[in-house]
Amino acid sequence: GNSVTQMEGPVTLSEEAFLTINCTYTATGYPSLFWYVQYPGEGLQLLLKATKADDKGSNKGFEATYRKETTSFHLEKGSVQVSDSAVYFCALRDNQGGKLIFGQGTELSVKP
Amino acid sequence: GAVVSQHPSRVICKSGTSVKIECRSLDFQATTMFWYRQFPKQSLMLMATSNEGSKATYEQGVEKDKFLINHASLTLSTLTVTSAHPEDSSFYICSARIGVTGQPQHFGDGTRLSIL
Numbered sequence: 001g002n003s004v005t006q007m008e009g010p011v012t013l014s015e016e017a018f019l020t021i022n023c024t025y026t027a028t029g030y031p032s033l034f035w036y037v038q039y040p041g042e043g044l045q046l047l048l049k050a051t052k053a054d055d056k057g058s059n060k061g062f063e064a065t066y067r068k069e070t071t072s073f074h075l076e077k078g079s080v081q082v083s084d085s086a087v088y089f090c091a092l093r094d095n096q097g098g099k100l101i102f103g104q105g106t107e108l109s110v111k112p
Numbered sequence: 113g114a115v116v117s118q119h120p121s122r123v124i125c126k127s128g129t130s131v132k133i134e135c136r137s138l139d140f141q142a143t144t145m146f147w148y149r150q151f152p153k154q155s156l157m158l159m160a161t162s163n164e165g166s167k168a169t170y171e172q173g174v175e176k177d178k179f180l181i182n183h184a185s186l187t188l189s190t191l192t193v194t195s196a197h198p199e200d201s202s203f204y205i206c207s208a209r210i211g212v213t214g215q216p217q218h219f220g221d222g223t224r225l226s227i228l
Contacts, residue, residue: 036219043118043205043219044156089155098144098209100217102155 002027006090006103013080013110021075021106023064023090031092033057033066033073034100038087047075047088080110115139116208118220126228127198133191133223135206141186142208146217147179150203162189196227 007022025033032051036044048057050066050073057064062077073090090103115138123131135145144163148156162168162183170176178200180192189208193200203224207217 041222041224043116043221044207045219046216049216099158099161100146100156100207101158104155105153107153 002101004103006106009107011108016079019077019080023073025092034091036089082110085110114218116218116220122224124226131193135189137187137208144209145189146207147191148205198227201227
């Protein structure tokens, strides 16, 4: 079945450091891929998405490229801020049933 | 736009109580709503999918009689945890989607349920 695997956290970085959170997936067909962010005590907010191979999603300085050959959708940001501290979830959506399948989440902590 | 409101945000109650959680789409009509459960430091697990006016579709392993879902209108779905016990304590999150499969899901802020 479909699944998503993320690198384990917590990830602790200093402000202005480069961020990479790895995400790989297993799916039949051509799923859409997403990154969601969850701030403490809140629900999920869509950060970015890509719907087909080689698409690059970007938002608020974050980027991720849909790589079908490596079944990956790694999240990157060139310079993190303290306010980026949150839990980040990679997810896929199969384009038949429409269900979202989430990775286990990666907690990011950015220190000043 | 596309705001989803979940209420209450936090509830603490005694074992054996039934608890109702509401999920409302404030500025759009949600044909489909989803209910997730999240354990501490873990991912979201889909519990059920509800379509307005029809019975909810539950994921494998989710007790239908324990977690009652009603999607009576295009803007409201409710999750009732019946006879809640401490093991039901969790963070419950709903999401809502306009129309067909390819549309994005919009998430509520979640409900922290604590059963004493």
